[in-house]
Amino acid sequence: MTPPEPPPELPPEPLPEPEPAPEPEAVPEPPPEPMADEELPPPPGDMAERTKSFPPVKTKRSGAMATLRRAVTIFEKDMRTMAKHGLVSAVILLIFLGVVFTIMSFAMSQAMKFDIGEMEGDGEGPGTLPGSTDHVPPVADAGNDRAVSASTSVTLDASGSTDNEGLFYFVWNFDESGREMQLYGESVTHVFYATGHYEVNLVVVDTSWNFDEDNMTIDVNALPGDTESPMANAGNDTGASVGTTFTFNGSGSTDNVDVVNWTWMFRDFGDRIDRVLFGERPSYRFDNTGTIWVQLVARDAAGNTGQAGIRIDVYTDSGDTQSPEARADMPHQINVGERVQLDASESFDNQGISDYIWFVKQNNTMRTFNGQTAEFVADRIGMYEVLLVVRDAAGNVGTSDGGVIVYPADVDVDMIAWDSTPFGTDVSFNLLTYAYGIALLSSVIFIGGLFAKGFTHEISKGTIKVLFFGPISVTTMIFSKILYPIVIGPIFIFPLTLFSLAMFNQSPGDILMITLVAYLLCVVTMLSAAYGSCIIYAAAKRMVIKPSIVSRMFLYFSLLLTLTVFEWSTFVMDSWLETDSWGNMYDSYHGIATISPFHQGGIFLSGQILGTMQSPDYFLLIIPAALIILGILASKKLYSDIFSRE
Amino acid sequence: MIEANGLVKDYKAVRALDDVGLRVGRGEIFGFFGPNGAGKTTCIRVLCGLTQPNGGEAKVLDIDVVRHPVWVRDNIAVLSEETRFYEEMTPRRYLNMFAKFNLMKRDERLKAINKVADLADLRSFIDQRIAFLSQGQRQRVSLARVLLSDAPLLFLDEPFEGVDIIHRRKLRQHFRNYVNQGNTIFFTSHNLIEAEHIVDRFAFIHHGKLIACGTASELKDKYLMPAYMLHVSDPQRARQVLDRELRLQGIKIVEGQVAVTLQRRADAPEVSKVLFREGIDLFEMKSMGTMEEVFERTARGEVG
Numbered sequence: 001m002t003p004p005e006p007p008p009e010l011p012p013e014p015l016p017e018p019e020p021a022p023e024p025e026a027v028p029e030p031p032p033e034p035m036a037d038e039e040l041p042p043p044p045g046d047m048a049e050r051t052k053s054f055p056p057v058k059t060k061r062s063g064a065m066a067t068l069r070r071a072v073t074i075f076e077k078d079m080r081t082m083a084k085h086g087l088v089s090a091v092i093l094l095i096f097l098g099v100v101f102t103i104m105s106f107a108m109s110q111a112m113k114f115d116i117g118e119m120e121g122d123g124e125g126p127g128t129l130p131g132s133t134d135h136v137p138p139v140a141d142a143g144n145d146r147a148v149s150a151s152t153s154v155t156l157d158a159s160g161s162t163d164n165e166g167l168f169y170f171v172w173n174f175d176e177s178g179r180e181m182q183l184y185g186e187s188v189t190h191v192f193y194a195t196g197h198y199e200v201n202l203v204v205v206d207t208s209w210n211f212d213e214d215n216m217t218i219d220v221n222a223l224p225g226d227t228e229s230p231m232a233n234a235g236n237d238t239g240a241s242v243g244t245t246f247t248f249n250g251s252g253s254t255d256n257v258d259v260v261n262w263t264w265m266f267r268d269f270g271d272r273i274d275r276v277l278f279g280e281r282p283s284y285r286f287d288n289t290g291t292i293w294v295q296l297v298a299r300d301a302a303g304n305t306g307q308a309g310i311r312i313d314v315y316t317d318s319g320d321t322q323s324p325e326a327r328a329d330m331p332h333q334i335n336v337g338e339r340v341q342l343d344a345s346e347s348f349d350n351q352g353i354s355d356y357i358w359f360v361k362q363n364n365t366m367r368t369f370n371g372q373t374a375e376f377v378a379d380r381i382g383m384y385e386v387l388l389v390v391r392d393a394a395g396n397v398g399t400s401d402g403g404v405i406v407y408p409a410d411v412d413v414d415m416i417a418w419d420s421t422p423f424g425t426d427v428s429f430n431l432l433t434y435a436y437g438i439a440l441l442s443s444v445i446f447i448g449g450l451f452a453k454g455f456t457h458e459i460s461k462g463t464i465k466v467l468f469f470g471p472i473s474v475t476t477m478i479f480s481k482i483l484y485p486i487v488i489g490p491i492f493i494f495p496l497t498l499f500s501l502a503m504f505n506q507s508p509g510d511i512l513m514i515t516l517v518a519y520l521l522c523v524v525t526m527l528s529a530a531y532g533s534c535i536i537y538a539a540a541k542r543m544v545i546k547p548s549i550v551s552r553m554f555l556y557f558s559l560l561l562t563l564t565v566f567e568w569s570t571f572v573m574d575s576w577l578e579t580d581s582w583g584n585m586y587d588s589y590h591g592i593a594t595i596s597p598f599h600q601g602g603i604f605l606s607g608q609i610l611g612t613m614q615s616p617d618y619f620l621l622i623i624p625a626a627l628i629i630l631g632i633l634a635s636k637k638l639y640s641d642i643f644s645r646e
Numbered sequence: 647m648i649e650a651n652g653l654v655k656d657y658k659a660v661r662a663l664d665d666v667g668l669r670v671g672r673g674e675i676f677g678f679f680g681p682n683g684a685g686k687t688t689c690i691r692v693l694c695g696l697t698q699p700n701g702g703e704a705k706v707l708d709i710d711v712v713r714h715p716v717w718v719r720d721n722i723a724v725l726s727e728e729t730r731f732y733e734e735m736t737p738r739r740y741l742n743m744f745a746k747f748n749l750m751k752r753d754e755r756l757k758a759i760n761k762v763a764d765l766a767d768l769r770s771f772i773d774q775r776i777a778f779l780s781q782g783q784r785q786r787v788s789l790a791r792v793l794l795s796d797a798p799l800l801f802l803d804e805p806f807e808g809v810d811i812i813h814r815r816k817l818r819q820h821f822r823n824y825v826n827q828g829n830t831i832f833f834t835s836h837n838l839i840e841a842e843h844i845v846d847r848f849a850f851i852h853h854g855k856l857i858a859c860g861t862a863s864e865l866k867d868k869y870l871m872p873a874y875m876l877h878v879s880d881p882q883r884a885r886q887v888l889d890r891e892l893r894l895q896g897i898k899i900v901e902g903q904v905a906v907t908l909q910r911r912a913d914a915p916e917v918s919k920v921l922f923r924e925g926i927d928l929f930e931m932k933s934m935g936t937m938e939e940v941f942e943r944t945a946r947g948e949v950g
Contacts, residue, residue: 054672054828057647057798059707059721066749073746077732466729468696470747471720 062471070472071479075487078480134206138163140214142172142202147219150195150303151261154218157187161204161214169205169382170363174198174218177265177295177307184383185363192220193263193276193297194305195229207381207408222303230255232298232308234264239313242395245285246312248277253298253306261299266292269389270399273359286314288389288397289321318394324349326400328388333405333413336381340404342374347390347398355391360384378406647672647707647799647830648693654701655688655854662688663699664854670847675821675831677845679838679941685854686834687727690801693832694724707799723795725802729788733777737768737787740776744791758794765820766790767813782808793820800824801832806840818844838937848937850944858944862937863911869943870935871895872911876904879927891920905934 062070141160148154158170172183177194192198198218205211222229233252240246250262264277269288277284286292292312299305327346334340344356358369360376362384367376378384384404391397407413467477648670655663662685670676680686691697693704695715704711706718732740738759745755763772766786771779776787785808792800805821806814821831821844835841841848842862849859858865878884881899888906889897895907908914914931921928 057672057707057828059709059717059798061717062720062749069749070747073743077735077743080734466731469694469719469724469726469729470744471716472747473716 066471067473067476067479070476071483074467074472074476074480075483078484134165134208135210136164137210138167138204138206138212140202140204140212142200142214142216145217145219147221148192150220150222150297150299150305151191151193151263153189153191155187155189156183156200156202158202158204159186161186161202161212163204163206163210165207167204168207168209169203171203172200173203174200177297179265179267179295184361184385185365188363191276192218193265193299194307195220195222195303207411222300222305224302226257226300226302226304228256228300229304230259230298230300230306232296232306234294234296234308234310237311237313239315240286242286242289242314242316245283247281247283248294248296250280250296250298253296253308255298255300255304255306257300257302259298260301261297263297263299264294265297266294268292269357269359269387270397272387272389272399272401286312287395288391289314289316289323289395290397314395316394316396320351320392320394321396322350323396324353324390324392324398326388326390326398328386328400328402330386330402330404332403333407334378335409335411335413336378336406337409338378338406339375340378340384342369342376342386342388344372344388344390347372347388347400349390349392349396349398351392351394353390354393355389357389357391359387359389361387378404381406381408648676648705648832650693650702650704652702653689653692653699653704655685655692655697655699657688661854663692663702666702666851666854666856668849668856668859670830670832672828672830673825674846675825675833675844677841677848678832678834678851679841679848680851681945684851686851687803688854689851690724690726690803690832690834694722694801695719721797722799722801723792723797725788725792725800725805727803729784731776731784731787733775735776736774737763737772737776737779737790740787741790741794745794748795759790762790762793765793765813765816767809780808784808789817798829799832800829803834804836805833806835806837838941842937848940850941852945858940865937865940865944866933866935867911869940872908872914873934874906874908874914874917875900875930875932875934876906876917876921876928877930877932878904878921879929883924884921884926887920887924887926888917892916 139162141158141162143157143160146154156172158172161167161170167186170184170186172181172188174181176192176198181190183190196219198220200216200218201213202216203211203213231254233250233254235249235252248264250259250264253259253262259280262278262280262282264282266275267273268275268286270290271292275284292314294310294312296308296310297305298308325348327344327348329343329346330340342358342360344358347353347356356370356372356374358371358374360367360369362380362382369376382405384406385401386404387399387401389397389399648668650666650668653663653666654661664685666685666689668689678686678689688697692699693706693711695706695711695718698712698715707721709718709721711718735743741759741762742755745758750758763769766789768783768786768790771783776784779787785804789802789805789809792802792805806817809817825831825846833841833845845862847859847861848865850857858869860868876884881902881904884904885897885899888894888904892913893909895909897904897906899905906917908917917931918928
């Protein structure tokens with residue numbers, strides 16, 4: 001058989017006119033060109049006829065709103081996955097990190113807490129003045145042990161202390177009737193009203209911040225003869241309305257001979273200023289609300305003493321019970337002879353502040369100023385303690401304290417880190433950084449982990465391809481990922497910041513500001529993570545790459561980097577906002593900032609930005625590094641557990 | 647609906663598409679066939695805007711695919727053998743997600759999901775997790791995703807895989823109704839026998855080149871000899887009559903039927919006329935060539 005002649009080629013049928021696109025101006029298309037290739041096959045013979053009877057094809061072009069709606073749909077899908085698995089992981093991570101941070105907090109605060117009264121060691125403290133070459137510690141001399149009678153004035157003299165350069169700072173620490181006393185100055189006087197054995201500790205600091213300490217004892221004794229102590233009776237606990245004059249009554253005190261002296265000791269102005277009254281029935285006008293713990297020392301003629309205490313609740317009759325917030329602004333370190341400007345203008349109260357009282361203490365001298373602003377001349381080197389008391393019309397008080405370190409004239413104070421003190425770094429301000437750190441670390445690892453695992457999962461399993469079969473673009477993907485930090489960030493950030501701030505009685509404005517700043521930082525951080533992920537998305541869409549160890553490491557690295565930048569930024573923000581002026585709120589938490597994982601990095605960064613000379617302790621960088629690695633490992637394990645089920 | 651000229655796509659040293667040109671009109675089911683690795687999937691990926699060609703141009707729905715791939719995908723639906731699933735989802739949620747991608751409103755979504763669930767036979771497992779579904783069930787979910795779309799152009803890769811006989815018929819009917827409304831289906835399958843029932847025009851691709859394109863009869867005419875099997879009342883006499891009256895390439899009796907090879911396919915109507923004139927009953931006249939044979943011959947470079 002021979003093959004038959006093939007039928008002649010049919011001429012190509014003209015294609016139907018294509019319908020114009022709905023938005024021709026957006027995408028100008030050239031008119032369809034005639035088919036150049038005559039070999040191209042035409043539709044079947046009747047196709048052109050049929051085409052004429054069809055209604056026009058309606059093509060659509062989705063705009064930005066459609067992209068957003070699709071992004072929301074993808075986001076919704078991811079949220080469901082997160083709600084199912086991710087939140088559990090997040091809680092686990094949060095607990096994990098919380099425990100780690102707390103342990104570190106405790107350990108570090110113990111290791112780095114330099115309280116004056118507890119200072120030990122060879123005298124070369126960590127607070128050696130930056131740039132100083134003097135490392136020779138002074139020699140403290142508190143004088144000999146003493147024995148005195150009750151209610152006699154005792155002079156504590158440290159003039160026997162020596163140093164090669166000169167002494168800068170003296171502080172006497174002892175415990176009296178259950179109160180920790182600190183007296184500043186080379187020579188101070190104090191009256192011991194109660195008999196007993198007092199152990200007095202003296203710390204001296206030289207101009208290069210080397211220090212030494214010495215101890216002495218003071219025995220306050222009664223006279224020989226009558227050895228029986230009186231039975232002090234201060235009356236019963238009671239209350240007093242603010243502004244009223246209260247009369248104490250020690251008449252219930254008894255003695256085998258007779259009580260000849262009644263000494264009433266308490267602290268007013270928010271439990272900050274010592275007050276001492278004498279007599280069986282002294283009177284005192286309480287102008288400040290609060291709980292007053294009064295100690296009565298009853299003494300007989302032989303000097304025997306007995307003690308009793310009462311509690312007086314000073315209350316206000318007005319409805320306003322909210323204490324004002326005291327904010328004291330002052331220079332932290334100056335040269336001798338300069339004027340110190342005190343400013344309380346940032347203090348606030350719900351009803352307005354009626355009184356501003358400044359107590360400035362240097363050595364044994366206390367000065368008082370009134371007014372929102374005040375100033376004095378720092379005419380002596382050493383520490384000026386400043387206490388600000390603000391009071392509203394109802395008698396509620398708020399306090400804030402600070403210190404001004406006065407250096408010799410030849411010290412360049414600008415070269416000293418703003419948070420340096422003779423006793424180490426002032427680390428009390430940074431609780432917020434701590435809170436941010438936990439919130440951010442957990443949320444970034446949570447979301448980053450989901451990104452990392454979720455992305456690679458989508459790519460390796462091919463599910464991502466399905467999305468691209470539809471009208472999903474890389475832009476849509478990016479939109480969907482941008483929604484993460486914007487929506488999820490607050491879930492982690494807001495509660496922690498609100499809690500940590502509200503706990504310390506911050507003003508609503510501050511709460512709002514810091515929460516927003518934290519939120520913005522959070523968004524920036526996570527956007528960065530989203531960006532890294534989108535690069536992988538784009539690559540996956542083109543099917544150019546498959547997830548590799550390199551792409552995963554890229555993602556983890558970007559997370560680490562952004563987290564570090566975040567934490568350092570927070571540190572600088574804290575510095576910038578001078579949140580250290582809130583230090584009094586964090587007294588019981590001092591030392592906590594040192595465990596903030598990037599504190600040392602922050603020191604480094606602030607050194608670079610603010611021009612300080614303080615060097616970070618690079619050894620401590622191991623801690624954040626270890627935490628990050630642990631966090632990544634934890635998240636990786638968790639997410640692999642989650643997705644291995646698919 | 648589709649116009650492609652001189653499409654070239656290279657993967658490193660391999661040329662997956664080599665000067666491919668296509669024209670697909672409205673209202674037709676266009677079959678695109680080739681062996682594994684012939685360039686079929688690459689061609690579809692280019693036409694769907696999922697990858698960019700190295701040369702040539704392609705317009706889908708009069709939209710330049712290279713410049714506006716997302717716009718093209720906004721107006722088409724793709725069923726691919728590459729489909730993977732979000733295993734945690736149920737088919738219902740999965741379809742709902744894609745209905746949202748299509749910007750359908752809630753009422754429309756519900757209606758459409760119910761309709762495609764019937765078409766693709768998902769009812770019995772629509773609320774089970776996809777992780778627990780068999781491969782055939784998954785394929786049907788994927789098909790339902792495509793059917794959900796109201797796009798004027800569908801790319802269907804093996805749409806009948808995993809679908810039982812009853813639902814195949816329903817689906818074929820659905821596809822026919824769909825193209826009768828002026829829509830188009832770009833269809834690929836390994837099963838050419840089944841494709842003959844549904845495809846209007848065929849295109850064959852081999853080693854990245856388009857080697858043949860046309861309707862089934864055009865291609866058979868061109869590539870196959872016009873051989874027919876005749877079921878007649880008197881095979882012996884039929885053989886004599888046809889041998890005498892017509893110019894044949896050959897004729898013989900096989901298992902009680904007459905196998906005849908004509909000179910030209912256009913002579914086929916003469917067969918019945920001659921038999922009728924001679925008083926021989928013709929019960930059935932069946933073409934002996936299939937599209938599979940056409941493909942085999944084109945792939946070997948033979949011309950009928």
